[in-house]
Amino acid sequence: MVCLRCGNNNQEYFSFFNNSYYCRKCLTFNGKKAQKKLINKNITLHLDYPLSKEQEKISNQLVKARKNKKNVFLYAVTGAGKTEIVFESILDALKENKTVGFVIPRKDVVIDLLPRFEKAFLNSQVTALYNRHTEKLEGDIILLTTHQLYRYENYFDYLIFDEIDAFPYEGNDVLKHFFYKAIKGTYVLMSATPKEEKILEVINNNGIYLELLRRYHNVDLPIPKIKISIISNLFFVIKKLYTYKKENKQCFIFTPTIEESEKLFSILKWFFKKGNVVHSKKEDRENIINDFKQKKYDYLVTTSILERGVTVKDLQVIVYHADHKIYDSASLIQISGRVGRKIDSPTGDVFFLGYKNTFSMQTAINKIKKANEWQIA
Numbered sequence: 001m002v003c004l005r006c007g008n009n010n011q012e013y014f015s016f017f018n019n020s021y022y023c024r025k026c027l028t029f030n031g032k033k034a035q036k037k038l039i040n041k042n043i044t045l046h047l048d049y050p051l052s053k054e055q056e057k058i059s060n061q062l063v064k065a066r067k068n069k070k071n072v073f074l075y076a077v078t079g080a081g082k083t084e085i086v087f088e089s090i091l092d093a094l095k096e097n098k099t100v101g102f103v104i105p106r107k108d109v110v111i112d113l114l115p116r117f118e119k120a121f122l123n124s125q126v127t128a129l130y131n132r133h134t135e136k137l138e139g140d141i142i143l144l145t146t147h148q149l150y151r152y153e154n155y156f157d158y159l160i161f162d163e164i165d166a167f168p169y170e171g172n173d174v175l176k177h178f179f180y181k182a183i184k185g186t187y188v189l190m191s192a193t194p195k196e197e198k199i200l201e202v203i204n205n206n207g208i209y210l211e212l213l214r215r216y217h218n219v220d221l222p223i224p225k226i227k228i229s230i231i232s233n234l235f236f237v238i239k240k241l242y243t244y245k246k247e248n249k250q251c252f253i254f255t256p257t258i259e260e261s262e263k264l265f266s267i268l269k270w271f272f273k274k275g276n277v278v279h280s281k282k283e284d285r286e287n288i289i290n291d292f293k294q295k296k297y298d299y300l301v302t303t304s305i306l307e308r309g310v311t312v313k314d315l316q317v318i319v320y321h322a323d324h325k326i327y328d329s330a331s332l333i334q335i336s337g338r339v340g341r342k343i344d345s346p347t348g349d350v351f352f353l354g355y356k357n358t359f360s361m362q363t364a365i366n367k368i369k370k371a372n373e374w375q376i377a
Contacts, residue, residue, distance in 0.1 A: 005029070005150070007177040026174050029150040034137040037099045037155075043124045043140060045091045047084060049343070052216045055085050061210055062089040062188065066158060071207035072188040073199050077371050078337020079311075081216040082190050083113065086160050087120055089188075094124070094140060098157035098185065101142045103149060105169040107131055109162075109309030110143050111286065117141055149178035157185035163308055164189050164198060165330060192337060193330035213374035219346035220372040222339045224332070224365055226322075226352045233353045237264075237318055238271055240351070241299055244316055245272070249348075250292065251299040251316040254335055256324035258303055264320060265301040272298060279303040307334045313342045316349045322361055323354030332364035 002009045006026035013025040051059060058074070065072050066089050076082045086102075093100050102117070104110055107130035114128045127139030129148040137151060144152075146169045159182060169175050189202055199209055215221065227236060237253060244251050253268075255261040258279045265277035274297050278285040285305070292300050293312060300306070304326070317339050322332065332352070339348035352361050 006174045007181075008174070026150070029147070029174075029178075031134060031151060032137065033151050033153065034142075034155055036138065037097075038125060038138055038140055039097055040124065040140050041095070041097070043091065043094050044122045045087055046120055046122050047087070048119075051081070051084065052214075052218065054212055054214055055081055055216055058210055058212050059085050059088045061208075062086060063092050065089075065188075065208055066093060066186055069186055069206070071186050071202050071205055072210060073194070073202040073207060074188060074190045074210045074212070075194045075199070076190060076192060076212040077215065077221060078192045078334060079215045079221070079341040080192075080212045082162060082192075082212075083116065084120075084216075085212070086188060086190075090141065090158070090160070091121070093158040094121075099142075099155055100140070101144060101152065101156040101159045101182070103144055103146055103159065103161045103179070104163055104309070105146050105166040106163075106305070106308065107133075107145050108286070108289070108305060110145055112309050113143055117143060146172075146175045146179065149175070149182045152182040154181065154184045156182055156187075158187075159183050159185075160188045160190070162190045164191050165193055165195065166308060167304075193333050211374075213371040215340070215346070217343040217346045219340065221368050222336060222348055222350045223368055223372075224319075224336050224350040224352050224361075226354070226357055226361060226365075228354060228357055230355055233320065234264075234267065236351075236353060237268070237320065240316070240318060240349075241268070241272055245298055249314040249316055250295065250297070250312060251318060252306060252335075252338060253299060253301045254307070254317065254319045254322075255301060255303060256321050256326045260321065261301045261303055268299070268301065274298040275300065277301040278305065280305055304331060304335075307331055307338070310338060311341045312338070314345045314348065315339055315341075318349075318351045318353060320353050321355075322352035323356050323358045327358075327360055329360045329363035329367065332360060333367060336364065336368060 003023035008025040110130045117126045124140040126141045129144040336350045340346045
């Protein structure tokens with residue numbers, strides 16, 4: 001048997017009830033499906049700043065690829081402005097009355113992107129879908145998590161997928177099936193840490209490969225510094241937080257586990273009152289993150305939930321226990337990419353703290369250095 005909804009053909013996931021078979025692998029994906037598209041010809045695009053020469057070249061190539069019905073894989077470093085780069089091709093699709101979707105694995109990023117899209121696409125209706133926020137399904141532009149794709153079977157004329165290597169999409173066959181099933185036209189896959197097999201998958205499926213390894217403000221990516229110590233990592237964090245407080249700079253302190261994040265914060269809060277901790281089990285994390293952006297906190301201790309999609313001026317980053325097995329080179333590159341994203345604060349500190357120097361730590365640094373050598377053709 002093969003499940004018509006998710007494509008599962010593993011017989012262990014099929015069960016029999018009420019004289020019929022059902023698939024347990026996609027049983028939880030049960031809800032209202034999207035119906036008709038909207039027709040809105042009055043949408044215009046507004047950007048607060050012009051694209052760089054490199055961004056504009058990629059933007060034009062995306063427009064051309066969509067018109068030529070070509071799929072695209074875009075490799076762009078963190079902070080290169082991937083979101084703004086695809087805006088012109090989105091507008092071009094909307095002018096042709098095409099259905100447009102922008103999908104991201106994590107709901108925190110969907111929430112963060114919504115006001116940016118609403119501000120950029122004037123007179124448009126932008127709909128955001130994520131867990132417990134699925135009342136409205138239609139819109140001119142639909143922002144959604146990968147878990148909501150099952151509602152849009154054969155729906156999108158133009159579907160853009162950012163952060164394709166992020167949890168929970170990475171390695172999830174059901175979500176991958178929903179993504180390809182939602183496409184009726186062409187798609188764009190984007191990543192700052194791509195895997196070769198994903199690039200080849202697009203190229204072999206009527207696609208082209210584009211890359212942009214330079215940030216829009218043309219300043220090099222920050223190179224992480226490694227600090228190896230058996231006993232002084234905590235003292236290093238405390239010392240740096242004092243320094244950043246004097247300099248009026250905020251800091252993310254990444255930890256590998258929820259338990260370690262809570263433990264570290266329980267110590268740091270005795271030294272610094274304006275801080276907090278966020279992780280996947282923190283129910284009010286959206287409010288905490290928003291308060292951080294409003295500078296109500298000097299620092300956040302966080303797990304990997306903030307390794308993507310967050311832009312804060314003058315942000316500094318410390319990875320506590322960076323030698324933990326949970327951190328591969330891709331996650332360390334993403335974490336490092338939180339620094340220097342703003343045009344008026346394009347530099348900053350990234351520190352990898354650990355008991356030893358790991359292959360992942362060194363690989364992340366080498367890849368960042370290599371990206372800094374890139375020049376657009």
